[in-house]
Each structure stands twice: as structure tokens, then as C-alpha cells.
Amino acid sequence: MASISGRMHAFVAGVAMLAVMLLAPHAAAIEFGPDDAFTLRGKVYSQFTVATEQTKSYSDGTGLDKGGAIPSRNAWDMTQWRNFMNPEFEVDFRKLAHPTKSWVDELEGRVALWGFYDGIYDFGPQRWSQVNAAYNDHTLQSVTEGTQIELVDTPNGKRVQFPAGVYQRQPRGVYGRRIRVNEAYVDVAKGPVFFRIGRQAISWGEADTIGLLDANNPFDITIQPGLLIDLDEARIPLWTLRGTYEMFDTLGPFSSGFLEAYWVPGWLDTTISPLVIQSASPYSLPPPAALGYNADPSIAGQRLNIFQQLPEPSTANSRWGVKLQTVIARDYNIQTWFYTTYPIQPVPVLYGLDKNAQVATALKNKLTNVIGVASSWYSDTVNSIIRAEVELFNGEPGFLAYKNIGQVVASGFQKTGAYNRLNIVRGELGLDHNIFIPALNPTSSFLIISSIVWFWNTDESSMNDYRANGILKPSAIEREQKGGAPAGSFNGLYCDNPTDPSIPEAQRACDFVNEDKFSGFMQMTIRSDFMHGTLTPQLTTIATSRGSLTFTPSINYRFTDNFLFDIKYLNTHTFGSINNGFTIGPGLLRDRDQLWFRATYQLN
Amino acid sequence: MRLLSVRKCLGIAAAVGLTVAFAPAARAEPIDEVPSGTKLNKANWEIAKGHLPDEILEFYKRGDYENPIVQKPGNEWLVDPNLIEASKKNAGKFKIDENGTVVDASTGERPAVITGLPFPDLQANDPEAGQKAIWNWFYSLYWEGSFHTNSPVNWVSRDGLLRRIATGVHFKYYDGNPPMFQEKIGENPLNILSRTIGVVNEPADVNGIVNLNWRFREGDKQDNAWTYVPALRRVRPINPANRSDGLLGSDISLDDGPYFDGKPEDFNFKVVGEGKILAHFDGPALEKGSPVRPLKPDEEVSSLVTEAVTGWRLESPEVPLIPPQTDGWKRDDGNSLVAWAPIAYTLVPRPVWIIEATPKNPYYLYGKQVLYLDKDTFRGYWKNKYDWKGNALANWAVPAMPLTKTQTADGQPWYMRTGGGGNAAFAVNYKQDRATVTGMPVETTDYHIQIPDKIYEVDRVSRMGK
Incomplete structure (x- = not known):
């Protein structure tokens, strides 16, 4: 499709939003059938x-691919x-079947x-339709269905x-x-027993803006959940058999006790997040796919091929x-649990060179045990x-640069x-508070939801200096883009043991990018209802221990x-420096500031 | 005038005696002389001076409201004789402790059950009259029993209906029920006073919100409250002290509820006067009665209460409740009623206690609330709410209803206060010039039903979630 200017983008989208607004403004939910x-x-x-x-070049790429430009976003681009x-x-x-009324509740x-x-690929800046075509021509990504590579x-060799x-x-x-x-499920309940059978979402633990402790279900990480996409929209339900049993109303100091269990049959559903594809979308996370394209293809191991091992x-x-x-x-809500899950972020492992002498890196997903308690x-x-x-994430795959990647290069592929499989402890301490500020809002309170979320890599030591899931430092990427050594070249023993x-x-x-033994972030959301509940402004702020600060103000009318x-x-x-704050989490988005306009139609 | 027979005279005297037991003889006032059927409106608003909160009177003065005044002398049409009988036995039995809780006068402990009004012989000069009146209000409420209703909440501006949410609510009271229902409550090891579970069904963005509240009998024990948040797919506890906040930006707060639902121990109450108020009644119920009928024992109440076991159902006729529901609402001469005018209300002069409630929590939104409690029934009218500087902010009016005589399953006479189609409640925000109307359209209500405790368990909240 021919290129469309930025103004046309806005016009077309505006028409779409207007269409949404005008769609049956008085429509109601459709109820039908017996009763x-x-x-x-x-x-x-x-x-x-x-x-x-x-965007910055180390994030979105300004390298060359056979003479063409690899996309980067400009300000005010769609x-x-x-x-x-x-x-x-x-x-x-x-x-529907009245005789069954008494069989089940x-x-x-x-x-x-x-x-x-x-x-974006049809109406967006032309570069994205070019990217889509480019990916159709090149084997840049591949996936295997679980079998051994x-x-x-x-x-x-x-x-x-x-x-x-x-x-x-x-x-x-x-x-x-x-x-x-x-979602596609059936609920059946009789007395204290309840079953939900089918594709469903399950959420244990406490999660606010970013789902880290909430890991029962996978999240679609192709767009950063909680920040760039609504958390619930990013959640991926699974085909599950879930049951709840009400154990007791009161038992000494305990009340309202129940047991819940679920099973996601692995032969039926091993869904994880779709693969993040470098430079394929304005929302692709760094590093750019251009990485390695500057390299001399005649030299083995210079170009990168990433595949997701499902x-x-x-x-x-x-x-x-x-x-x-x-x-x-009668005061303290207590939960304790055990579940298994695939970590939200897979871990990269270098496999070697493929038949085209491209460096083949697998993103590994391994079942991890999660033991938690909340109150x-x-x-x-x-x-x-x-x-x-x-929560203790037991057996979560970790990234040591030399072990995962460097030793492969050192061996000549x-x-x-x-x-390694790690024990990582994650936790949250949150406070939900309502406050009235009549001068600002005479009728509704301001709700403040705040929390401190922290991580402890118990296996981190001077001899095992874990890195942030293989994220390359911006300084390394810039070095390559300026003609220096390819990013990732410094993957030696020093990465894993800097004290050697x-x-x-x-x-x-x-x-x-390094990962600290202890790290965390603080987040706070404040919101209130104005104009008789028609206007809801909200502000979320996130500050990480690695030096990033995020603001997301929003208004819903x-x-x-x-x-x-x-x-x-x-x-x-x-x-701070170019590498500061650039790690898993909002810091990766530091050059992705954006503004969205959304029109929603509800069939109520 | 025909002379009445001696027997009739004695009967009337007995009824009057019962009435007197609850209220001192009321002097006739000019408002009592207004001919029944007179419309209170812009032309004659002054006749209501002193008989309505000033801010509500302004609505009549401006022509925003218009309602008929009906004279209903006596109170046999309003006062449940079963409740009177039960309340008489409580005279002198209870007192208010230092926390503001109603306790046994001899033991100082809160009794497991109180049947009837705990303070049937309230005196104006009693320094604790305010607190006692509030406990009478609550026990008059508990006497109505556990119930279920679907209650739409409507946001209304001067231009009409802005938005609406649909909710289904189950209330269960563990104290104060009539004996034949109280005995079905069973053990109460958690010392619960009441439980409420509410489910929001519409619109789509709030569909699936579930609120659960447990209130305890101890005066110093805060409620437990949870909500299911669909966006997070999980149950979260919510602040039980935040009961003055508007529900989803509306003008109704949790402490409004059936008229006043704050925890009595969280407030100081003082009788600041007595008087006669133009009480707002369900007009159609006054005129035509209430079509309440007994429920069959196996009749389904809701998806949570699949068998009524006991109870009555009210399926009210649909009548216009606010002007936009009538033809020609917007008059060309500019003399339209305001969009939230309670057009189905009928005003009846009633003697009231005027009670001022001040919160002990300095962070409560309202610095003062003024309650008008009926001297005979302790039901409330035109609750006015003020900020901490004494400025009137809002009013909450829950329609009063006349007594309906029905019978129990074994044929015994039974009395209930049920509506006839005009039972919508109005929360008016004076400063913001808007209102929130609940119970519109009028939905089915089930009274004195047996609600299983199971539906109030915490896991049920997540079970109900999507």
C-alpha cells in the first residue's frame, strides 16, 4: 500500500473512532432464551x-540491510x-433444563x-510495511516445537x-x-465444591502495574504488559481444570477456608508468550535486528538467528x-500456594552456527516451581x-554470559x-489508601495504590555474576554500529566472574547488562472519579532501583x-550513563515515549 | 356526626394507647391542616417551611419538585403491631456503653439477639437519646429481615439520565429478625451482625465487580470488605473505613445504604430537636397498596439463593419515577421539573426526631449528617449531609412505605413495609447540581428469604469472577 502521511494516519484513525462512537449508542446487551x-x-x-x-539507534536500529534502512521511530510517527x-x-x-436445577447449584x-x-503494516509509516516484507524474505526467526536441537x-564443523x-x-x-x-469454560458447583473447566485465567498473588508476581498464566510480552497494553489484555488464559473446595466456615481462629487447585494438561496446552521479534514493530524490544547485519557474512558467527524453543x-x-x-x-487474609509455570521471560542460550553460518540462539522455556505466601x-x-x-521461583533459568553464550564462542562453536537454574525470591509490600481532598474533589476520594516490589537472586555471587537475560548494553550496540567489535563480543569469563x-x-x-543480587522498584497509582463518575484521571509512577523513572498519566471519559x-x-x-537504567522492565522503554487515543464501544 | 359504639371507642383508645407508647401526643400544626391531595410546588412552597430540609425546600421553591401532600392521621397504617409487641418487652433492658454499642443493662454485654426496638420509650431529655434512636433505626431495619434485590443505580443530571449500572444485592441480618426467622439463623461463631454481597452486571467495563462486606457485632471491630477486580482477575480487600466515598463516582456512599448504614460506634449522635417533617412515601403504595405475595418454598430467588424456603416477593408495577420518563417533560415555558424530581413520592406529615451525627473519624467526607427519624417507626427521611464547615452537600431519601398486611405460610397475619412502584431512592448533590437514583427501574425484591451463609464466603467472590 502506498505511503500515507502522518496526518492521513490520524484522519483514518479518527474516522474509525467516530464510527465506534456512533455504533448503536443505545445498544444493550442481548439477552435471550428461556429466562x-x-x-x-x-x-x-x-x-x-x-x-x-x-528511538535511539541502539534500541531500534539505524544499521543497514543490503543498503536499505532498518526502521527507527521518529517523534510523532504513528x-x-x-x-x-x-x-x-x-x-x-x-x-435451559429445569430438571437439572436441583442437581447442581x-x-x-x-x-x-x-x-x-x-x-501499522497497512496504514503506518512505510518502513513497517517494508519490514514486514523483509521478514518474509529472510530467515530471521524460527521456532521449533519442543524437540531437541x-x-x-x-x-x-x-x-x-x-x-x-x-x-x-x-x-x-x-x-x-x-x-x-x-475463554471457553463451564462452571459447575454443588455445595462446597466448584469446578471451572476450560480455557480460563487464573491469578494468584499480588500484581499491580507489571505482572511479575502474578505468574499462573503467561502474559503476552510482545507489547510490555501493564504499561503499553492493559494487563488483562496481555494475559493469556490456558486450558485448565480448576477446582475449589470450601473446607470450613470457622475452625478456631480460622474462617472462610478453602482449597483451590488447577491443572493445565501439558499435552493440551503449553502456550507461552509469542516471540518478541526484533525491529519488526514499533514495540519490538532492543536489541535491533540490524545487529549483525553490518558484519561480514563470510566470517562465521557474525550474524544472529534467534529462535524460540517452545x-x-x-x-x-x-x-x-x-x-x-x-x-x-477475622482480620488477616492469608494465602499460601505452590504452582508450576513458565517464566514470563525466556532465557537465551547460544547453540552454535547453523548451516548458513548464522549464530543460532535459542530462547529456552522451562517449568519453574513457585512457592508463595501472601497476606x-x-x-x-x-x-x-x-x-x-x-514468592520463591525455584528452578528459574538464569543467564550467565559466558556459560550461556561465551563458552560456545570460545569453543569455536x-x-x-x-x-543454571536459580532460586529467585520476589516479593511485594503494598498499601492501598483512600484520601479525601475536598478542594480538588468534593465528592470522591483519591485512591492511592502503592507498592514496593523487590527481587533477590539467591544464587548471585562473585563467581556467578548473573546478567539480565542476555540484554546487551547500549554502549556495546553503539560500538558495533560505529564500526567497532560486534555487540556481544565481550562475553568471556569476566562476565561471570569479574573478581577472577x-x-x-x-x-x-x-x-x-548486569543484574543485581537485590533489586526492585516502587510504583504508585493515584486515581479519582470526577464529574459524576464520567471523568477518571489516573497517574502511575514507577521508579526502579536501576535508575529509571516512568510516568503514565491517563484520562478516561x-x-x-x-x-x-x-x-x-x-x-x-x-x-546517569547510557547503560544506566537499561534493564528488564520500564527502563527498556526509555526511548519509547508515546501518547495513545482510544475510543471504546461497549455492548452492555 | 354518628356516635361510635362503646366497643369501637375502646378499640380506638387501645390503638391510640399503643401509639402513645411510642410517641408523645403530637400537636396539630398548620401542615396537618393542608388539605389532602394539595400539590406542594412553586406556588405554595412556603407551607412546607420548617417541614423539609431547607435545601430540599429550595427545589419546591424553584419549581424543580412537585409532590402531593396526603394527610394520614394515626399510625396504624404504618406501625407493625408485631414489632410494637416485641419492642414493649425491651423497655429498660438495654443501655448504651462507652463505645456507643447497645448492651444489656445488667451485664454490660451485647446480647446475642435483640428482638424489636431496644429503646421503645425514648425520651427527648435523655443525653443518649441520639445513640438510642439510631439503634432503634437499625433494629427496625433488621426486623424487615434478609432480602435480595436487583438495584440499578442511575446517574442523573439536569439533562436526564447519564449512565446506569445494574447490581444484584443480597443482604443478610444475623440479629433483630422476627423470632420465626431469627431461629433459622443458627450458630454465629464469627459474631457477624450483617453480611452483604453485591454483583455489578452492567455496563461491560464494570461487569463482574463483586463486593462482599461482613459487619461484626463488636463496636470496636471494623468491617471486613473485599472486592473482585475484573481487570486484575482477583479478589482484593478494600478499606472498610472508606464508607463515605461515592460509589463509582456517584452521590451514594456505602454508609447511605438503606438510609444510614454507618457503624453506630463510629459516630456521635445527638438529638437536636423534634418536629414534623413532610415524609416521602411511595405514592403508588399509599394509593393502591403493594402487590407483595408469598414465595413458594422451592421458588428460586436468584442464582445464589436457589430456594426461598420462606419469604415474600414484591414485583412492583412500572410507574414513572423521574420526569424524563413522562411525556412532555421538558415544558416550553421553562417550568420543567428537574430531571431527578421524585415524582412518584407522596408527602405525609410525620413526627420525627431530628438527630445530628458527627463522625469520630476526622477523614470522613461528611462532617455532619442530619437524620429525621420517624417517632413511631424510626425509619428515616431526607438525610442531609454536610461538610466539616457546615455547608450542606447532599441529601439521601429512601422512600418510606406503608404497611401491607399479608399472612405467613401457616395463615398468621403478617405485616410488611413494601412498595407499590414508587420505591426509588434519591441521592441529591446540592453543590454539583445532580443526583443519583437507585431502584430505577423498579426490580423484584424478595423479603425474609433464607440466604445461605455459604454465599458470603471469600472464595465465592472469586468464583463469581470471570
């Missing part, structure tokens, strides 16, 4: 997003025209679709052999459009969990709800990388119950 047993409702939205700053739909259909089966079903179309002997089933990921298929049955569909890869929850002394209660002293949670005195001075550098409009701005800044 209105069926209900149809849902929402659609059209969202137009613009960048408000230019970055998204996302059109999302989420229809829901519910049925109360008991109203509850027999209901729900189906919800989830789908979006983003016009091997190094095999070839006349050119050991090479990575991909099994059958490897396929190309297309940017449009990840960032351009997707649709799925998001968990094999098998019972052994089932996710499951069990939770016990109760109220103690929440109301405190008279601070007139607030206090939330506390601690004759052996594969490896990774035997390492020569010339090798005392590491291209990978309700024209009618069917039509809502909101504007949201994201601004992230880091302090």
Missing part, C-alpha cells in the same frame, strides 16, 4: 498511538492503530473471543540442526493481527497449582489496606551453551455507558 438464559455482551476499541520521541474486540457469550444452563458457561488488527558434525517443524514467524502474525478463543506438548510439561486460603482472627489486612493505624507477598584475578586486563569487559474515550501518555527516563 434470559443467554447473554451476549462485549467491547471493541480503536486506538491510535503516536511516538513522542525518536506506532499503532490497534483495533481490538472482546465479545462475551454466557449461558446459564440451569435455565451452578451450571454456567462462558465463551469470550479476543482479537485485534493493528494497521542438536549440534551435528558437518564438513564445516559442528552445525546446529533444527528438527522438522521449524517455521518462520511473521511480524504481521505477531504484531499485526491475531484472534483466539480467549515447550513440548507432553504431560510432563503440565502446569499445575494448589492454594490454601483462609481468614485468620492482606486493614490497618487502623495507617487507615489503609496492607498487602504483603513473598563446537559446543552448545548451558544455563587471572583474567587479562584486555578481557575485563562485558557487553551484557465516559460519554455514555456505551462509549468511552481515553488518552494515555507514557514517559520513561533514565538517569
